[in-house]
Amino acid sequence: MQVIELGDGKPEVAVVGGIHGDEPCGPIAINRLLAEEPSVERPVKFIIANEEALEAGVRYLDTDLNRAFPGDPDADLHENRLAYDLAREIQDCTTLALHSTQSYADPIGVIKSFDEVARAIYPRLPVNVVIETDEHTDGRLIEYPHTIEVECGLQGTADAADNGYELVRAFLVATGVLRQDKDETRLDAPERDEVSVFRLEGPIPKPEAERYDVLAENFTKVDAGEAFARADDDEIVAEKSFYPVLLSPNGYESIFGYVSKKVGTVE
Ligand SMILES: [Zn+2]
Structure with a gap:
């Protein structure tokens, strides 16, 4: 794990990339920002989490780091030890963790539940949708208070890295680390007034099959009786209507993605 601090004093703001070694957008975004040598209004730390997995170009070495919190300093598995160390690094920080998916090209926010920090920050980030995981956190970093995640875009794409950079900047402005540059024109920033x-x-379980397809769009309602995925030649039909999120054919080993309910908007 690499930790880079800017500014004087103990940071209360943190940005984390590279939790998954096959998602280079976070480390690229962080390194791009650091290369600009920005002057900061308050101390901040940048963390490249799973350097070993990044080096190997794999999601993880032993187990999924984002299902391993709170971790254990004496564990046999690399990611279980790393989870413990990372959790200590972000303790007492307002934290943004950067990820990417195989399911959606635009940025998505992910949060356990809307606390005051999330409510204040998300409307200031270039995201149109936020997923609230509620109790389905399963050892993710967002179990910690004042921690928000963003999915920057499609895994391994230049767009995901560009989105990641914009998300980090917006987060650092929202937390008072960077001053908003008045001359900054964000012509490509998405038009939006609510999230x-x-x-x-x-979860949406996957039956045993050789080949998977998805037939539905993320964040678009699937009606009862509609086929939303395929396992080999079998169509999978919705029993009840739902909104699919993080839905992709091969993004996860044993699930297609998740069933969700649209609960409202935040402005
Ligand atoms: Zn990830």
């Missing part, structure tokens, strides 16, 4: 919130209700 839609989707609450996770549970």
Whole structure:
């Protein structure tokens, strides 16, 4: 784990990239920002989490780091030890963790539940949708208070790295680390005045098959009776209507993604 601090004093703001070694957007975004040698209004730390997995170009060495919190300093598995160390690094910080998916090209926010920090920050980030995981956190970093995640875009793409950079800048402005540059024109910033919130209700299991397809769009309602995915030649039909989130054919080993409910908007 690499930790770089800017500014004087103990940082209360943190940015984390590289929790998954096959998601280079976070480390690229962080290194791009650091290369600019920005002057900061308050101390901040940048963390490249799983250097070993990044080096190997794999999601993880022993186990998924973002299912391993709170971790254990004496564990046999690399990611279980790393989870413990990372959790201590972000303690007492307002934290942004950068990820990417195989399911959606635009940025998505992910949060356990809307606390005052998330409510203040998300509307200031270039995201249109936020997923609230509620109790489905399963050892993710967002179990910690004042911690928000963003999915920057599609895994391994230049767009995901560009989005990641914009998200880090916006987060650092929202937390008072960077001053908003008045001359900065964000012509490509998405037009938006509210953030839609989707609450996770549970995973969508994958039956045993050789080949998977998805037929539905993320964040778009699937009606009862509609086929939303395929396993080999079998169509999988919705029993009840739902909004799919993080839905992709091969993004996860044993699930397609998640069933969610649209719960409202935050402005
Ligand atoms: Zn990830």
